[in-house]
Amino acid sequence: MGAASDVTDADFDEKVLKSDKPVLVDYWADWCGPCKQLGPIIDELAEAYGDKVAFFKLDTNANPRTPADNNVLGLPTIQVYVGGEVVKAFKGAQPKSVLLGAIEEYL
Template sequence: MSNAKAVTDASFEEDVLKSDRPVIVDFWAEWCGPCRMVGPILDQIAEEHAESVDVVKLNVDENGETAAKYGITSIPAIYVFKDGEVAKTSVGAKPKAALEKEFADFLG
């Protein structure tokens, strides 16, 4: 099971938009195979970069309001939020090295 915090439509503003550090949001669904591949990679990134970034998961099936607000049509969609704004996006399953390279600016 993931050690990334689960966020919901109700907690998204507090947990993500108002965070004083960058937050990587994994938009995922239970039935999504590629999402299950990316989950453990994001868990590793969360553990290795705990001092500089938070990693959270948002189930798009259970939290359609937030998914719709950010136009999530393909998952896994991984967004980095900084200062309440989308700072970087990545769609699709990618290896750890590729994700770390994409998000290097936020990983300290």
């Protein structure tokens, strides 16, 4: 399916909360080293599972409202949404196996 898509404060509700399939959101910032390490892993998962799960990246510098509304207190943060609700959340860089396990739980 390709790499993860961008999501913003303006379209978060539509793309994430109203999605009819599970969604993984990667909250990141350009100054965050672990975020840069996690980015390619998210893109790999999006390539492999993008037909079953929506993958989005949210730049917290450009979009401060959504992280504040969703209790994102550190970066990177990964949240998995099902039916508009957070069902899993991870703070800090996670190995691919952990993220894969989290999304496979909801397929």
